[in-house]
Amino acid sequence: MSTTTSDVGVQVLERVRGALADASLDAVIATSREALIYTAGAVPPSLRTVRQRLAASIVPVSGETEAIVVSVDAQLMRERMWADRVTDYVEFEKHPMEVTADALRRQGLDGGRIGVELTALSVEAHEVLLRALPNAELVAADEFLSGLRVVKTPAEIDAIRRIGRAAQEIAATACRSVDAGATERELGNAISEAFAAAGGDELTMLVVGAGERSSHPNAPPTNRTLERGDVVRLDVIGTSAGYHCDVARTAVVGDPSDEVTKVYELLESVHERALAAVKPGAQSADVYRIYREAMEEAKLPPYHFVGHGLGITLHEEPFVHAKTSVALEPGMVLCIEPLTMLEGRFGVQIEDELVVTDDGCELITRASGLLPIGS
């Protein structure tokens, strides 16, 4: 267990236990990827590759924390998880939710009020758990868990800052390392290698879209060649020690056209106005409104959202849109990402990460103009 992971764990567990007491819950069973990482520090690789190999992390209001993982991942999870106990099950022998119920029973919690994730637990897994715990009261804990994650602990912010800054540097360096004639995939490979070297776990979604492909929302790198004058949109989305980075940049091969320069500068001014609106006490919907007005003044079509919380998941509260609103608080981490897509022609995006502070915000990353492709 790394020191940083341990710091994250200590701070998070204290927060979860306090909230359990406040919510009159005896324990919470985390089963989603994000809640497993949040409450136990890691997620078994099998959860991604073999859907039936469910995992669970039990945090009781007091007493031992326990994680349930498939046997093939047990060794790795004993190294990476901070749960007091990691219990493994052999696939096909017993349902993971029965093993989870056994763990609760051992701690005398099988008659307790237990939070579960109804948006993550399948109907089938939930039924197995209900049958195995006939005396327990299983209640929805989805918002309980996601709500806890909105304001980050200092150790979480350190983890996000580290990989966010690395992503920003990697995007710029990778653009300089290729030239006209390279493919999107070669640029993507340069990013992937640097990301792994910087301690990244995986790029969960890498966007490298050149020319007309820069206007596709989620464009993975292809064999398309970068040509002079092409706009190249990059979005470096990945994780390190469980926490996400999400940094988008717009690059250009050679000199940008007047139109590209103009659109970029307009979007840059929109970005500045949205960033200036981020401070404690501000409503997230007001940040969106300011973005929207700035887009309208710039005569750019506003998008239905301009930002989102960032942490263990890529998109989490607070969402910066018109549909919901929360008051921003110190310790929230957000991405602000104005974009404009001229369908079939080119797309421009500027995305920075920030932390809300006591008197405004600290920019984790900071775009500085169109990135040059080639040295």
Added chain:
Amino acid sequence: MSTTTSDVGVQVLERVRGALADASLDAVIATSREALIYTAGAVPPSLRTVRQRLAASIVPVSGETEAIVVSVDAQLMRERMWADRVTDYVEFEKHPMEVTADALRRQGLDGGRIGVELTALSVEAHEVLLRALPNAELVAADEFLSGLRVVKTPAEIDAIRRIGRAAQEIAATACRSVDAGATERELGNAISEAFAAAGGDELTMLVVGAGERSSHPNAPPTNRTLERGDVVRLDVIGTSAGYHCDVARTAVVGDPSDEVTKVYELLESVHERALAAVKPGAQSADVYRIYREAMEEAKLPPYHFVGHGLGITLHEEPFVHAKTSVALEPGMVLCIEPLTMLEGRFGVQIEDELVVTDDGCELITRASGLLPIGS
């Protein structure tokens, strides 16, 4: 849409529709990754990155097929999915299961008998769907869908064969491209690049474990250096056009020790005996028993399973273990993968892919001894 994808789609849809009629189902709603790929040809990238962006693919027994995806992925999915119609929803405006219910209603199926995946659908999503379709009968279709996937269509076998053979070649070439002193990560990068160049979508789990790390079940590449005499275990697990490859090889840096040679040769003989047992009509549990007896004769500890079906998912029916048994049929695709782990010292694994044929099996890949590291 590529020609191959289209071939896969035509064959699969015909099979799904026939089975719906046989099962007296009016439609099936696929929501798991694998069932989305199987019934619609692709899965929205967002499903991995943002959990609440659910997707669905509706296949009615007759009439239009329809996929429901989040707006941000709609453009890409209209290119990649073969559903007759791709309907998108804007996040936060309407629940994706309400949009799915609307689609069923448009085709007059809202009072029908509809299959859903209870192991994939969350409790919450299922409740939304139940409320939105008060007159429908929602029944578990998990085994219906996974059962259909067990015997592959010819176009599916072509897709699996192509990426499986590429993975075998990539593992051998990557081993020759590095030498003692390189890191696991460098060897891993060589595999990643070649995999992307071969048309791979993503390496869902790449194992590169050198020395004592070769005995860890799921060892991702790290900065550990490859030293003379090290055993290096590789497992190339990834997807191309939605179908998996899963090929494990054991390599060695320089000359293997007598012990490594002996263990490898013993395991090779076990592998041959297991492969020889694979033919139509054979019980999968008998293949496991033959493997187990061969391991015992070789004085190697048998593992609780020796193989699994391979297709859109990494591990699927037929599982080759003692717990369940199915009669093998032509068109089933399996991995046979004996392994032995000398904990903390070294691990050896040989994994090949095969297709059951009318009179035995066709080996898609074929291990030929310990792979050399370096040229």
